Structures are given as C-alpha cells and as structure tokens.
Amino acid sequence: MDLDLELGALAAQDGLPASMVWRLLRHPVARRQAALLRRDLTGEQMEEIIALGSARSLAMNRWVPAPVKARLAQHPEPVIRCAVAASATDEPPGLLARLAGDPDPLVRSFLTMNEHLTVDLMTRLAEDPDPSVRDWLPQHCRNAPPAVRRALFTDREPGVRGAALAFWSPPPDLLPTLLADPQTRVRAARHSPPTPELARDPDPRVRRAVAAHPDLPEALRDLLAQDPDILVRNEIACRADTPPALREQLTATLTTDDPVESFLLAHRGHTCRQPAPAPPALTREQAEALLARAGL
Template sequence: MDLDSELGALAVQEGLPTPLVWRLLRHPVARRRAARLRRDLTEEQMEEIIALGSAGSLADNRWVPASIKSRLAEHPEPEVRCAAAASATDEPPGLLARLADDPEPLVRSFLAMNEHLPTELMTRLAEDPDSIVRSWLPQHCRNAPQAVRRALFTDTEPSVRQAAIAHWFPPLDLLPALLADPLTRVGAARRSPPSPELARDPDPRVRGAVAAHPELPAALRDLLAEDPDVLVRNEIACRADTPPVLRERLAATLTTEDPAEAFLLSHRNHRCPSPDPAPPALTHEEAEALLARAGL
C-alpha cells in the first residue's frame, strides 16, 4: 500500500484521537476520506475541511449536521450542491425543495438519488424540463408512485422511456405501446411474457432479452438455442435451466471474429473480485510513525 492509501485508511480508522484527525486534515487524500466517512468530525474540523477546499467530500457525509448540510446545499460550486442533494435530509424543512429548484440540472439529477425524497418532489422531478433529470428517476426512485411511473413511461423523450422500462415494470395497459416503439422494444421484451413472436424478432437484442427471461418456456429455449446470433445462443447457454447436453453443444458454437461480440461473450458471467480486506487498525505508535513519515 502506498503512502497516500495508508493515510487514507488511517483517516477513517474508528476511535482515532482528535489531534491525529487534525493532522490528517492537512493531507488531501486523508482529508477527503475523513470528510466523506468519519462520523465524529467536530464543527471546527468541518469548517477546516471547507476552508481547505474539500466541501464536496464533506457534503457526501451522511453524518454532517443539518446546519452544515444546508450551507453546502447553497455552495457556489455545483459539484458540492450535487453531493448535498444526494444525501441531505429535509432539515431545515424546505431544503430538498430548494434543491429541486436548483438552476443546475445535474444538481436536480443528484437529488433523484436521495433516499429521503418525498413523493411530491418525485412528481416535480418527473416534470423537470431537463430530460436527464427525468431519466435519473427510474434508476433511483424504486418507490415512485404509479402516477410518476406512468408519466415517465409515456415521456416524449426516448431516453426517459428507455430508463423507465430498464428499471420499472410498466402497467399492463402501456406494455403494447412500449413493445411497438422501436426505442423501447428491447426493454419491454424483458418485461413481457416470452412469446414466439418476440423469439423470432428481427432484432437480435430483442431475441436476447427473451432468451434471458426467467420464465422462458422450454420450447422457446430450444428455438433460441438455434439462433443465428452468437450472443442470443450464449444467453441460452448461461441459463441455469438449460440441460447440460444442450449447454455443451452450444459452448462449441460460441466463437466469433467480431471483437465487440468477443468482449461481450467474455464478460457475460463476469463477477467483480471480492474487495480487499480492511487494513488492520494502527496503534497510536504506528499512527505517529506513519504521520512522521508523511511529514505531518
């Protein structure tokens, strides 16, 4: 571990004496880590973090008191207001509504990530003039009311409809229109009961969506196992309910000269590596030695 990483790890160590925290705030990496993750920062330390230019990291910290968070929500730098918008509670009352009126669309987009967002503000963001703001709602607002969902499933902007179908199940009465729309047909195929029509769709992405459907009947599974598209066949090979004999036969056909297809095939079953274990807590003597090595 390099020196910056060691200092960053020390900056979030629990039970760290206050004098050591103060010294760590002089180091930019340690300061940002402490600002973002420490629960025990004093108001004086928070003021120092702001003065040293790490207000954005502090705005990420869910343990920052409402008085500080309210100040950060009015910070002149949009990235700081973005961080505050994503994590602030409505203290003082009306803070989230002020953020919903922020002139910077990205701030309003980050507000869509806020787990404290009330229904009335979801409704307001669903009517936001910027389509990027509207398209962020489906990804983050899993508890959005039906009125908000319907508004976004029928939005005039294709990217918003695509985001809605990617993250929410549509009302049944809207599904035919979403299937008929070329821009939402792939997403709608993932939400629709598998059918022979969809399994024979001219778009291989639609057929791939059917091949991955959890309720795929065996007859359609066998049909798609013969699909001319290698990525569709790969979806069938990856299914837990595909018979071993069929899976082995498909595996022999999963080759391509197309670099993009080869990349997708190699990552279809990709799993992120397990995170590295947290470094051991340093003793006071070890922490002093590390700070001395860093000139702090």
Template sequence: MNLDAELSALAVQEDLPADLVRRLLRHPQARRSVALLRRDLTEELTDELIRLGSARSLAANSSVPAQVRARLAQHPEPSVRAAVAASVEDEPSGLLDRLADDPDPSVRSFLAMNEHVPMELLARLAGDPEPSVRSSVIQYWRHAPEAVRRALLTDADPKIRRDAVSKYSPPADLLPVLLADTVTRSRAVRYVDPSPELAADPDSGVREAVAAHPKLPAELRDLPAGDPDVFVRNAIAARQDTPAALRENLVTTLTSDDPITEWVLSFRRPPHTCPPRAPAPPNLTREQAEDLLARAGL
C-alpha cells in the same frame, strides 16, 4: 499497501486523536478520506476542510451536522450542492424544496436518489424539463404511482421511455404501444409471453430478451440457441434450465476478439464470482501512526 493508501486508512481509523487528524489534512488523499468518512468532525475541522477545498467530500458525509450541510447546500459549486442533495434531510425545513428548484440539473438529479425526499417532491422531479433528472427518478423511485409511471413510459424522450420500461411493469393498455415502439420493444418483451415471431424478430435485442425470458418454453429454445448474434446465444447458455450438453456446445461459440465483449459474455453466465474484498488494515497505535506521519513528512 503504498504510503498514500496507508494514510487514507489511518484517516478513517476510529478514535484517532484530533491532533493526528489535523496533521493528515496536509495530505490531499487522506484529507478527502477525513472529509468523506469521519463521523467525529468538529466545527473547527469542518471549517478547515472547506477552506482546504474538500467541500464536495464533506457534503457527501452524512455524519456532518445538519447546519453544516445546509450551509454547503448554498455552495457556489454545483458538485457540492449535488453531494448534499443526495442524502440530506429536510433540515432546516424547506431545504429539499430549495434543492428541487436548483438551477443546475445535476443537483436535481442527485436529489432524486435521496431517500428522504417525499413522494410529492419526487413526482415534481419526475416532470422535470431536464431528461437526466427524470432518468434519475426512474432509477431510484421503484414504487412510483401509476400516473407517474404512465407519464414516464410515454415520455417524449426515447431514453426516458426505454429506462422506464426497464424499471416499471407497464399497464396492460400500454403494452401494445411499447411493443410497437422500436425504442422500447426489446425491453417490453419481458412482460408478454414469448412467441416464434418475437424469437425471430429482426432486432437482436428483442431476440436476446426472448432468450432470457423466464417463461421461454423448451420448444422455442432451439431457435435462439442457433442465433447468429453472440449475445442471444449467450442468454441461452446463461439460463438455469438449459440442458448441460446444449450449454457446453454454446459456450464453445461464445468468443470475441474484443476483451470487453468477452468479459461481458462470461459475466452473464454462471458461475461468476467476484474477488474477495481485501481485509481492513489493522488499527495503528499512536506510536505507529506518528511513525507513518513522519515517513510522509506530515
């Protein structure tokens, strides 16, 4: 572990004496860790962190007292207000409403991901004039009522319609509309039974959706297995019900000169495991912490 990483780890160590925490504020990376992650920040330390330019990290720390976060909600920098909006509670009363009226759309977008926002306020954000705000609502409001879902599924913005059909199960009467829309067609396939027509659709995204469909019948599997698009074939190889021999044959065809494409292809197929998380560093004694700070010139 390099010196910067060691200092950042020390910055979040529980029960670290206040005088050592203060010394860490002189190191930019450790200061960000203090502002973002410590749960024992005093009013004096929060004032110092704001003065040193760590207001954004501090605003994202949910352990900071409510009065401090309410103060940061009025910060001139939108990124600071957005960090507050993501998780702040309505304290003092009316704070969430004020954030919903923030002139910067990034603040309203972050507010949409806040679990403390009431349904009526989320519904208001779902009709926000800025598409990025509506998109954030779709991403984080999984159980939106039907009226909100309908509005988003038929939104004038193509990206919003595509995001909405990816997240929400559409009402039956909207399915023909979504299947007829070139923007939403591939995402709407999951809600209908696969057919030979869909499996041979000109849009490779539609064919890939058919290949991944949980109700794909065995008699339709051979068509996407021979598809010219590598992602369609990969979707068949990734299915648990694909016979082992067919999967092995398909895998030999799933190659790309693009390393990113190669990674995406392999990621979608089992087995895929993420590397284990690095173990947390051990807590330092005061003597060890003093030695580390001295080596860093703090």
C-alpha cells in the same frame, strides 16, 4: 501499502484524538477521507476542510450537521450542491424542495439519489423540464409510487421511457405500446411473456431478451438455440434449464473473431470481485510512526 492509502485509512479510523485528525487534514487524501467519513469532526475542523478545498467530500458526509449542509447547499460550485442533494435530510424543512429547483440540472439529478425524497418531490422530479433529470429517477427511486412510474413510462422522451423499463416493470396496459415503439421495444421485451413473434424479431437484441426470459417455453428455447446471433445462442447456453447436451452443442458454436462479441461472451454471467478487506486499525504508536513517515 501506498502511503496515501495508509493515510486515507487512518483518517477514517474511529477513536482518533482530535490532535491527530488536525494533522491528517494537512494531507489532501487523508483530508478528503476524514471529510467524507468521520462522524466526530468539530465545527473548527469542518471550517478548515472547507477552506482547504474539500467541501465536496464534507457535503457527502451523512454525519455533518444540518446547518452545515444547508450552507453548502448554497455553494456557488454545482458539484458541491450535487453532493448535498444526494445526501442531505430535509433540515431545515424545505431544503430538498429548494434543491429540486436548483438552476443546474445535474444538481436536480443528484437529488434523485436522496433516500429522504417524499412522493411530492419524486413527482416534481418526474416532471422536471430537463430529460436528464427524469432519466435518473428510475435507477435511484426504486420505490417510486405507481403514478410517478406511469409518468415516466409515458414520457415524451424515449430515453426516459427506456430508463423506466430498465428498472421497473411497466403496467400491463402500457406494455403493448412500449413493445410497438421501436425505441423501447428492446427493453420492453424483457417484461413481455415470450412469444414466437418476439423470438423471430429482426432485432437480435429483442431475441436476446426473449432468450433470457425466466419463463421461456422449451419450444422457443430450442428455436433460439439455432439463432444466427451468437449472443442469442449464448443466452440459451447460460440458462440453468438448458439440457446439458444442448449446452454442450451450443458452447461449440460460441467462437468469434469480433472483439466486441468476444468481450460480451467473456463477461456474460461474471461475478463481481469481492471488495478488499478493511485495513486493520492502527495503534497510537503505529499511527504516530505513519504520520512521522508522511512528515505530518
């Protein structure tokens, strides 16, 4: 294993003596891992981490005491305030509200990731003057209340409305408007019952959404199996309810010289690689040998 990776893994290992943690703080990779993951950092170690330039990693550590988080929330570097915004609890009370008013929109965007947001704060972020902040809300606030969702489905910016459609189902009364809007029609089609009109839409992205719909009728499935767009036909071929004979026919048509289409075809329905197993914990003797090898 790479020496930096070994030191980083050791820095996150439970049960290390404080003297060994201090030595690891001298190594930049190990220091960042310790700052990010250790739950037993002392006040002096946190001060050392900040002084050595790893405040951002420390700000993301969920075990860092509230007073330290509050202090980092006032750091002049926005990236450090972003880390606090994504991970802090509301201690002292009002900290998250203060971050919701941060002058940097990226800090306010990172606040949408915070699992401690109240409904009032979600509502405030849904009304943020910067659309990039509103755009982040649907992805990270899956539990947003109906009023917040409606506000974003009717947002003046099409990108925000599209983000809402990517992660939430729209209220039935808003769906016709979102389907009629060329800027949201593609994503809205995912939430609409399949219709012949949508299956014949001039935009192939709309037809792909119809082809992937779980309640696609057989008649529309057979219609889309003849679609001129290769990615529409591929969606039909990937359906679990497509008859084997039809799937075989479709597979024979799924060849292209277009590199983009080839990429999309290759990755449709792929499975994510399993994460690598955590390295085994080192004994005290093994840890000392590793530190000696690293000159620590």
